[in-house]
Amino acid sequence: MERRAYYRNGWMPWLLLAPQLILVLVFFYWPTTQALYWAFSLEQPWGGGNTWVGFDNFLAIFRDREYWGTVLRSAFYAIVSTGLSMAVALTLAAFVDRSLKGTRIFQSIYVWPYAIAAPAAGVAFRFIFAPESGLIGSVNQIWPGIWDPATNGIHALAMVIVCHAWLGIGYNFIFFLAALQMIPRSISEAGAMDGARPFQRLIDLQLPLIAPTAFFLLIMNLISSFTDSFGLIDVMTEGGPIGQTEVMVYKIYFDGFKGLDYSGAAAQSIVLMLLVIGLTFVQFKWVERRVHYN
Amino acid sequence: MIERSPFFDFITYLAMAFGALVVVIPFWITLVAGSQSLQEVSQVPISLLPSSHLFENLAAAWTRGDLGPKLINSFIVAIGVTVGKITLASLSAFAIVFFSFKARMICFWLIFITLMLPLEVRIVPTYSIAANALLPFQVILDTLGITGLVQAVSGVQIALNWNLLNSYTGLILPLVATATGTFLYRQFFMTIPDELVEASKMDGAHPLEFFFDVLLPLSRTNMLALATIMFVSSWNQYLWPLLITTDRANFGTVVMQLKALIPAQNGTPDWNVTMAGALIIMLPPLLVVAFMQRWFVRGLISRDK
Numbered sequence: 001m002e003r004r005a006y007y008r009n010g011w012m013p014w015l016l017l018a019p020q021l022i023l024v025l026v027f028f029y030w031p032t033t034q035a036l037y038w039a040f041s042l043e044q045p046w047g048g049g050n051t052w053v054g055f056d057n058f059l060a061i062f063r064d065r066e067y068w069g070t071v072l073r074s075a076f077y078a079i080v081s082t083g084l085s086m087a088v089a090l091t092l093a094a095f096v097d098r099s100l101k102g103t104r105i106f107q108s109i110y111v112w113p114y115a116i117a118a119p120a121a122g123v124a125f126r127f128i129f130a131p132e133s134g135l136i137g138s139v140n141q142i143w144p145g146i147w148d149p150a151t152n153g154i155h156a157l158a159m160v161i162v163c164h165a166w167l168g169i170g171y172n173f174i175f176f177l178a179a180l181q182m183i184p185r186s187i188s189e190a191g192a193m194d195g196a197r198p199f200q201r202l203i204d205l206q207l208p209l210i211a212p213t214a215f216f217l218l219i220m221n222l223i224s225s226f227t228d229s230f231g232l233i234d235v236m237t238e239g240g241p242i243g244q245t246e247v248m249v250y251k252i253y254f255d256g257f258k259g260l261d262y263s264g265a266a267a268q269s270i271v272l273m274l275l276v277i278g279l280t281f282v283q284f285k286w287v288e289r290r291v292h293y294n
Numbered sequence: 295m296i297e298r299s300p301f302f303d304f305i306t307y308l309a310m311a312f313g314a315l316v317v318v319i320p321f322w323i324t325l326v327a328g329s330q331s332l333q334e335v336s337q338v339p340i341s342l343l344p345s346s347h348l349f350e351n352l353a354a355a356w357t358r359g360d361l362g363p364k365l366i367n368s369f370i371v372a373i374g375v376t377v378g379k380i381t382l383a384s385l386s387a388f389a390i391v392f393f394s395f396k397a398r399m400i401c402f403w404l405i406f407i408t409l410m411l412p413l414e415v416r417i418v419p420t421y422s423i424a425a426n427a428l429l430p431f432q433v434i435l436d437t438l439g440i441t442g443l444v445q446a447v448s449g450v451q452i453a454l455n456w457n458l459l460n461s462y463t464g465l466i467l468p469l470v471a472t473a474t475g476t477f478l479y480r481q482f483f484m485t486i487p488d489e490l491v492e493a494s495k496m497d498g499a500h501p502l503e504f505f506f507d508v509l510l511p512l513s514r515t516n517m518l519a520l521a522t523i524m525f526v527s528s529w530n531q532y533l534w535p536l537l538i539t540t541d542r543a544n545f546g547t548v549v550m551q552l553k554a555l556i557p558a559q560n561g562t563p564d565w566n567v568t569m570a571g572a573l574i575i576m577l578p579p580l581l582v583v584a585f586m587q588r589w590f591v592r593g594l595i596s597r598d599k
Contacts, residue, residue: 003488006394007501016389017401020382023471028408030430031419038419092313095306106310108587109317115583116576117530119552123572124320126556127327127565134340135323141338169317174591185296192296227414231532235553249414249533256418257537265418272415280410 035273038266050263057267066243067251067268074247077161078225084165086217089172094202096173097180107177114170118163118228122235125163129155149237153244156237160245164225164232172217179213180206212286219283223276248272321576328352328570335566348570355571359551360543367462368529368547368578374466375528376521383475383520384513388505390476391483392491409473414533421537424464428454460541469528475520482516483509515589522590526579548575 039057041050061067089110096107113121131137131148139147149155183206191201207214230249233239239246239254246254248268256265322342327335329348334341356362390402413420423429432454435441441452458464486509494504510517532549539545555571557563583590 003391003491006392006491007495008394009501010395012501013389013393013395013398016385016393020386020405020471020476021401023382023467024405024408024473026423026427026430027420027468027471028411028416029404031416031423032411034419034422035416088313088316091309095309095313098303098306100303100306103310106314108584109314111583111587111591112317112321112580115526115579117532117549117552117579119532119549120530120572120576121320123552123556123568124324127569128320128323130565132338132563133565134336134338138339166316166320178591188296198297198302223412227412230414231549234532235556249417252418253533257421262418262422269415269418273411276412276415277410 032273035266035269038262039270042263053263057263058271061264061267061271069243070246070248070251071271073157073245074226074229077157077164077229077247078222081161081164081168081225082218082221084161085168085221086172086176086214088165089169090176090214092169093173093176093180094206096177098198110173111170113167114174116167118167118231119235121163121167122160122232125159125166126236129159129162151241153241156241156245160229160232160236163236164229167232168221168224172221175213175217176210179210183209215286216283219279223279226272226275324569324572324576327566328573330566332562332564332566335569336563347566351566351570352574354564354567355555355574358567359548359555359571360546361548361551361571361574363544364546364548364551365574365578367465367545368549370462371465371469371531371535371547372525372529372578374462375469376524378466378470379475379524380517380520382470383479384505384510384517387476387479387483388509391480391486392501392504405473405476408471409477413468413472417533417537420468420534424458424468424538426454427456427458427467458538460539460545462545464538465535465545465547466528468534469531475524478516478520479513482513486512515592518586518589519592522582522586525582529579551575 038050040052040054042053042057043050092106092110096103096110127133128135129137129147129149131140131150136147147155149159187205187209188201191205196204226247227249229247230253233245233247233250237245239250249272252265252268252272255261255268259265326342326344327340328351329344329346330341330351331345331347334345334347386401386405390398390405426432432441432452435452435454445451458467490508491504494508499507529547530549531547535545535547535550539547539550542550552572552575555568557565557568
């Protein structure tokens, strides 16, 4: 990233960087450090500051079976919603990439979900899936009680996951389409000359060529399912029925702000941070390798 | 299109139409339910055609959700974040790309590491900092002994305090403090040829003149892309506004009001009003995306490549 031509000026770069650095210090580094401190200390019940407790907070959450339930649920949520969203987006992008007449209209519609606030989509989906309302709920007329996300945890989780996947379609579609369009036409044409049908070309030519984008999206989607699920769950199920849609972010919020257990919430935050950092690290490693090959 | 195959074309259109259906159905249901009367919306199965009660429902949602002032708050926050982010991001990217100074790489990493951890992950401590945003500086002064020194010399005790709860700054600043925009600007600035910098230096232009007269006009597309992305993401914030505003009446945003619009468990199931409210809340970012699509798609993609 070195340039040949640049400015040398003792104080000016610092002046330009100061606002951003100050904000990052106050709202990123300080809170993150504080989370670390809280995670390794415990507040005295009668006041008087925190005492150092080492890994006790972590042991406490790791011994908690309910916490592991939350972790497993979050992982399931992340994997299914990511898979669903990426599969739909890739299919749409592959068809749009044929650039038939009128494709542009479809193309701009597919981007819409990107603009929607998760809780707003949550409200719409909650109505669509409500057992007493006349859409999905209609099945209850034929087979009474077959669909009820208000009491059935699996139904509730499925409803949230479908909504999350829907929200991701726009973002994933944009990236898949851009990646597909970057593949030189001649490669696909050569494949066609050799007699490869469109589906075969997708599997054997296009997919391997867009693998870096697919991998990038995979990581971004996983991270977003671990972190962005709060608004959706709060509006759709509030973690219920009986905690069966409670994921990691929701539990952090609940333990921290409703239960006022800052140490436990901080320890959970650290676990989630490590998870996200781990995913990002894998991403960086991959990018590095790709650059290397080029 | 590589091969001419009417059958496959037909399949393509079918698949694309089906995809459009999947994407549009939630919007359509929101609109349809939002335009129906209470009786119509409670019907099982529901009619999938819009009815004539849209405006009364919009009005009902407007009063129930107190959407007028909340919309203004949402606009203030979204525009504040957008403007703040563009300003800070372009300035810091300018410093990192076009200046040579020792700590450059350190500053680069200090800023870019923030990309790794979204706000949701560090929500508990960020909330506590909002009670006094100047706490880090107080601690720095305390540990350096400056507080004690000043107190001994002048008798004044330094007690920095800046509470961000229930304020626009509290809603805006933590959302500005990330690196997304900086990254986008950096990527763009790196494509500026060295010759342009040299020419500007030869003409005797001040670095800031180069920034304002050359770089900013060149980065207009970037700016539009970033503006769209930031507007949408800050409008759609939910968890952070929920925590930082205990005074909902004055500082709440529209997205927070969604929950208040949902019918109570044992109350009247007037989903028509709820959906009309959701429609109002969805609309501004949807319009922004629809109109800015060309630019923001480019921005999104260049951000991560």
